[in-house]
Amino acid sequence: MATEVPMFQHNIKQANQLLRSAVPLMAKLDIPPTPYNYGIWYEYASNRNPQFNQVVDRALRRFGGLPAFVSQELFNEFLLPEEFHHAHRQEPALRELTTTLETDTKNISIELDSFNRNLRASKAALTNAKEATQIEQIALLLEQGAFKASQAVDTFSSALQSAQEELATLRSELLDAKKNTELDSMTLLANEKGFERSLFSMIPYAEDDLTLLLIDIDNLGLVNKEYGNKAGTSLIRYIAKLLHALLPDNGFIARLKGGRFAMLLSETELSVASQLAESIRNKVSIQKIRYKNTKVLFRQVTVSVGVATLFGDESPNELVQRSLHYLMYAKRSGKNQIAHHE
Numbered sequence: 001m002a003t004e005v006p007m008f009q010h011n012i013k014q015a016n017q018l019l020r021s022a023v024p025l026m027a028k029l030d031i032p033p034t035p036y037n038y039g040i041w042y043e044y045a046s047n048r049n050p051q052f053n054q055v056v057d058r059a060l061r062r063f064g065g066l067p068a069f070v071s072q073e074l075f076n077e078f079l080l081p082e083e084f085h086h087a088h089r090q091e092p093a094l095r096e097l098t099t100t101l102e103t104d105t106k107n108i109s110i111e112l113d114s115f116n117r118n119l120r121a122s123k124a125a126l127t128n129a130k131e132a133t134q135i136e137q138i139a140l141l142l143e144q145g146a147f148k149a150s151q152a153v154d155t156f157s158s159a160l161q162s163a164q165e166e167l168a169t170l171r172s173e174l175l176d177a178k179k180n181t182e183l184d185s186m187t188l189l190a191n192e193k194g195f196e197r198s199l200f201s202m203i204p205y206a207e208d209d210l211t212l213l214l215i216d217i218d219n220l221g222l223v224n225k226e227y228g229n230k231a232g233t234s235l236i237r238y239i240a241k242l243l244h245a246l247l248p249d250n251g252f253i254a255r256l257k258g259g260r261f262a263m264l265l266s267e268t269e270l271s272v273a274s275q276l277a278e279s280i281r282n283k284v285s286i287q288k289i290r291y292k293n294t295k296v297l298f299r300q301v302t303v304s305v306g307v308a309t310l311f312g313d314e315s316p317n318e319l320v321q322r323s324l325h326y327l328m329y330a331k332r333s334g335k336n337q338i339a340h341h342e
């Protein structure tokens with residue numbers, strides 16, 4: 001969704017004018033002067049991408065400002081050419097790597113240039129050389145030049161090789177870091193942090209059609225008491241798998257804590273989401289679940305679900321609180337139920 005004309009392609013006069021409009025906007029909204037924010041408010045002031053301005057306006061209303069993380073996401077989404085999208089996260093390490101390669105490239109060019117000049121001079125000298133000692137001296141100079149050039153080539157190729165290795169390491173570190181911070185190791189679903197990131201990313205784009213289901217296993221404490229904690233944990237994993245299997249394509253799921261899960265559904269109206277919530281509730285309630293270690297059959301397992309759809313300029317927190325309110329209502333009304341606003 002990158003814009004057709006990136007911001008840095010404006011001419012200097014236009015750029016100055018735009019900055020003059022962007023800076024007061026930032027000051028008025030108390031936006032910190034980070035590079036991401038400059039990029040965003042510059043683009044906003046240019047007013048040439050209505051969709052971008054609409055998303056920024058909506059984010060401002062829903063967050064009451066632009067959280068740093070949201071600015072970064074908007075910047076990536078709208079202002080960064082596609083090929084930079086992933087690279088920028090590892091920017092410092094990549095910058096260091098490019099600087100090293102740049103220096104090595106410069107060094108090898110200087111060495112090869114000097115060797116080239118050396119070759120040309122030697123060729124001219126050889127044409128005029130009359131004595132064996134002169135020829136011997138030229139040969140010696142050539143040999144030294146060739147040695148230095150080949151050393152530079154060796155250094156360069158080993159720098160390239162280590163750059164390649166470093167890139168591979170960076171890539172896998174990035175994957176690991178993401179996995180570690182946003183993954184729930186028990187169920188392999190996203191954890192609460194992953195859920196928050198997803199919610200914050202989806203909110204600026206959502207019309208009134210982002211729906212949150214909070215799904216909570218009923219009486220997990222009793223399950224623990226009756227079958228043991230390990231069995232309770234195994235049940236959480238089982239329900240996680242079941243929910244994952246029921247997740248629609250436009251959905252995102254995370255385990256928040258204990259036996260509580262959050263399912264985010266984009267572009268899903270309340271009535272559709274409620275049908276899904278009801279079908280989840282029903283599917284769980286008809287399962288015959290055995291604890292795999294002892295083969296003991298659990299007594300009927302049920303879940304309660306609270307459903308809420310983003311409303312007007314609600315903040316992420318307000319949406320979560322409303323879903324929670326309905327979840328608690330379902331629990332108070334006897335569990336194994338879904339609840340949502342009318």
Ligand SMILES: Nc1nc2c(ncn2[C@@H]2O[C@H](COP(=O)(O)OP(=O)(O)OP(=O)(O)O)[C@@H](O)[C@H]2O)c(=O)[nH]1
Pocket residue numbers: 216217218219220221222224228229230231232233234236257258259331335
């Ligand atoms: N086995 C197991 N139990 C957990 C885990 N995390 C939390 N719990 C337990 O889950 C229970 C959650 O308690 P609550 O949500 O307050 O209540 P509940 O017993 O599920 O009952 P309701 O939610 O009212 O239906 C507590 O007893 C916790 O000890 C876990 O990772 N494994």
